[in-house]
Amino acid sequence: MKIVPVEKFNLQREVDYGTPEQNEAVKTIVRDIKAEGDAALLRYTEQHDRTRLTADTLRVTAEELQEAYQHVEPSFVKAIAAAANNIRAFHMREKRNSWMDLQSDGSILGQIIRPLKRVGVYVPGGKAAYPSSVLMNVIPAQVAGVPEIVMMTPPGTNGQEGIDPHILVAAAEAGVHEIYRVGGAQAIAALAYGTETIAPVDKICGPGNIYVALAKREVYGAVDIDSIAGPSEIVVLADEKANPVYVAADLLSQAEHDEMASAILVTPSQAFAEAVAAEVTRQLTLLPRQKIATSSIVNYGAIIVVESIEEGISVVNRLAPEHLEMMVEDPMSYVSKIENAGAIFLGPYSSEPVGDYFAGPNHIIPTNGTARFSSPVDVDDFIKKSSMIYYSKEALLENGATIMELARHEGLEGHARAIEVRLQQEGKVEINNGQ
Incomplete structure (x- = not known):
């Protein structure tokens, strides 16, 4: 893992909005879904997922949801239920209420808050299955009061039974009943414009690959979207007292997501930087997703050496990372100085996966430096507000x-x-x- 002084590191990461070929492919898919409906949806599913479906087999049945429980461990069901409880409790604290204010002249001003009527959530199924993304998408929408939640997830490559049963169980535990085995840009287009089988939605949420991200950008305006998500990112701000084994493990926890994921350590200690670099090399040899993580570390990983923790905070604010871990002495004394970060993890035991899976805050977080102006998915993403004016x-x-x-x-x-x-x-x- 390369170690560089801060003055030699480019703090501005370029945002990848796909190649011209990828953009054109997405535009074609969206246009065809909008024009042809189910016919195009089925054609692209067969072409890209090598799964032949009919309009009658697009939707996952209630029987399939129940059968999925036979293919997962009871311990997984218990774990997903516990995580769901924590996530729901966190998002319940975000709920807003309508309000009215009676003026002295008899006028009434106020704000009426309503949930969106129908929301589409996308759950990836490419390099890995992410049942946790089901909970993070669905639960804040439920807390907001959205009456119709529809889920899209790729069918896999072995026919209509290809959806990972853990995703289906997570959906069932979260209370989702309308699920379609469709992925990629075609799923986003179907949610935005509808087909003969799938009714259109008001908003689309959830992460995905570059084609999903480009499709969300393409349909924005016809529907709302949460964000155009990029590859995962982690920045660890650590002093010389931090544990290099912990730091290396946490950097690799994000590097294994994707070849384009970014894992960066910021530290004022050259000796600590060298210890972490050696530990990353050691742990990489033991990681099942070694090839993906190695590509990420080589191309998008770095250890930035700064003069002080204060300078490190300045670097962090310029990077505006998706995930920030603060492994410094007395992290609470520094947290108020962090201006730009999607999620902040304090102390040696607040490892990023704690937030990814269990603590309660949402793990769908702004990437590509957009934490400068945007926030993690929450209940506000699933409501709309109307101003109310009664003038006397x-x-x-x-x-x-x-x-x-x-x-x-x-x-x-x-x-x-x-x-x-x-x-x-x-x-x-x-x-x-x-x-």
Whole structure:
């Protein structure tokens, strides 16, 4: 793992929005799904997933959900249920309520909060199956009160039984009943525009590969999306007292996700940097996903040596990582200085997988430096807000002239006259007929 001084490290990671060929392929798929519906959906599923389906076999049946329990260990069911409880408890604290404020002049101002009606969640099934993503997508939507949640996940490559049973069990435990065995860009297009079998949704959430990310970008506007997710990222800020074995393991926990995942250590200690580099090399030889993790470490991994923890914090804020671990003495004294990070893990026992699976906060987190302006998925992603204005006669008579002044300043006479006619009817002003 390369060790570099901070002045020689490029802190600006380029955002990958796919090759021209990938973008064109996604545009074609989206266009065809929109125009042809099920026919295109089935064609692309056979082409890309090597699975031949019919409109009648797109949807996972209730019997299949129950049968999936026969193919997982009882310990997994217990673990997924415990994780679901923690995630639900965390997101329950995020719930908002509608509110109204009665003004002294009789006017009422307020905000009405409603859940989205129908949401689509995408659960990857490519390099690995991610039952935890089912919970992270579905539970905040349920807490928000979304009445219709539909899940898309790839069918695998061995026919309609190809969905990993752990994903199906996680869906069943989370209470999802509408599931389709469709993946890739075609799944996103079907959620956005609908087909004869699949009704369109209002919003699409969930991570996926580059084709899924590009498809979400392509359909945005027809529907809302959570984000355009990039490869996973971790930054560990550590001092010389941290455990190099822990740090190396946590860097590799993200490197094994994807060849393009980013794993970076920031430290003021050259000796500690060398110890972690040696430990990463040792642990890599023991990792089942060694090839993927090695590619990630070689191409997107680094150890940045800084002058101090304070300079390290500055580096962290510029990187704006998806995951930040703070393995420093008294991490709570530094956390208020962290401005840009999707999720912050404090201390040696708050390993990133604790957040990925069990603690409660959502693991769908902004990547590619977008933590500068965006947040992890939460209940707010699944609600919409309407402003409410009840203006009393007293308030309009008092403020009407001011409203007209602002409207006429912008050259919008019709706006001004909409107020003026009311004031005229109340005998407060003579109507202006443009003479």
